[in-house]
Amino acid sequence: MLVGHRRSQGRDYGLALFLALVAGASNAGGFFALAQYTSHMTGYLSQIADNLVVGNLVVLVTAVLAIASFTTGAAISAVLVNWARERRKGKHFALPLAVQGTCLACFALAGAFTTEAGRIFALAWLCGIMGMQNATITKISGARIRTTHATGMITDIGIEAGRAIYGRLWPESGVKEDREKLRILVFLVGAYVLGGVVGATGYLVMGFYFALPLAALLLALSLPSLLRRTRPYQRR
Structure with missing residues (x-):
């Protein structure tokens, strides 16, 4: 239901909470x-500017690689969605989630990288996964939701809070907050923070293998839809 091609706002938000x-x-x-951090493209853009000035080429190249990887991941997600839309009817949202789950499972092996170059590669790999996930939920929700863009979600919370305050101060204006949108945004930010606690704890306990339960969750969401046989089209 969460990854099916027949979408509703409730399904979009339900999937967004998981993601x-x-x-x-x-x-x-x-x-x-x-x-x-692997989803903060704003921070990496700042790193490019800062380290271009001070001449720190290692950090500069790492930031450029992170942004390129995130962008590439988003592009791959768009390719998968459009490819599956034409060739795997009804499974075009499940496919990129399955690929992301597989990539996360592979990231669990990144602990084997002990060199600096290996760590940079692992960073680029995870940035690519984050770009794929953000693009996938963006495509699914019609650009209403971006799960890795917490800055935007918190900004929207502030906007709705401002509308609520304005409406209380000047009720004749007719300005009101969108309570449903505000509720969903708060839940999404809460899920992101809860995920952060889970991820940090998972790494301290399991090391790089913390990615395996996350990969299992994405695969559990996507594989039932991918493996379900669809009826062939019959002419009447």
């Missing part, structure tokens, strides 16, 4: 593992 949890866990666990 926000995975995003928060991947981001926090990735920070403990690699000392870098």
Whole structure:
């Protein structure tokens, strides 16, 4: 139901809660593992500017690679969605989630990388996964939700809070907050934070293998839809 091609706002938000949890866990666990957050493209853009000025080429190249990987992941997600829309009817949202789950399972092997170059590769890999996930929920929800973009969600919470305050101060204005939207945003931010706690704890307990339960969750969401046989089209 959550990954089916027949969408509703409730299904979009239900899937978004799961993906926000995975995003928060991947981001926090990735920070403990690699000392870098993997969904903060704004931060990487700032790193490019800062380190271009001070001449720190290693950090500069790492930031460029992280942004390129995130963008590539988003592009791959769009390719998978459009490919499956034409060739795997009704499964075009399940496919990118399955690929993300597989990539997360592979990330669990990143602990074998002990060199600096290997760590940078693992960082780029996880950034790509985050880009794929963000693009997938963006496509599914019609650009209403982006699970790795907490800044945007918190901004929207502030906007709705401002509308609520304005409406209370000047009730004749007719300005009201969107309570349903505000509730969903709060739940999404809460899921992201909860995922962060899970990811950080998971890394401290399991090391890089913290990614395996997250991969299992994505595969559990996607594989039933992918493995279900669809009836062939019959002419009448």
